[in-house]
Amino acid sequence: MEVDEATVRRIARLARIRITDDEARSLEGELSGILGWVEQLGEVDTDGVEPMTSVVPIELKMRDDVVTDGDKAADVTANAPMSEDGFYVVPKVVE
Numbered sequence: 714m715e716v717d718e719a720t721v722r723r724i725a726r727l728a729r730i731r732i733t734d735d736e737a738r739s740l741e742g743e744l745s746g747i748l749g750w751v752e753q754l755g756e757v758d759t760d761g762v763e764p765m766t767s768v769v770p771i772e773l774k775m776r777d778d779v780v781t782d783g784d785k786a787a788d789v790t791a792n793a794p795m796s797e798d799g800f801y802v803v804p805k806v807v808e
């Protein structure tokens with residue numbers, strides 16, 4: 714896929730990046746090369762290949778989902794400048 718200067722400028726505008734004319738011309742070739750490489754990946758036969766999230770097969774360590782330390786609202790809000798019923802009280806900032 715070939716990228717033209719107008720596309721480079723549009724991408725730069727969307728990314729909020731200011732580029733010069735020389736940079737736009739050099740980025741044309743770089744972006745075209747990157748997109749060409751991505752197109753090559755589409756030619757790889759992946760039939761029968763399981764999707765994976767990591768190149769190393771791992772299983773996440775799981776723990777039981779139990780409450781081990783709760784009912785501490787008073788301790789949590791002890792140092793708060795203002796608290797009420799176990800919640801932080803903050804001043805109103807929007808009228």
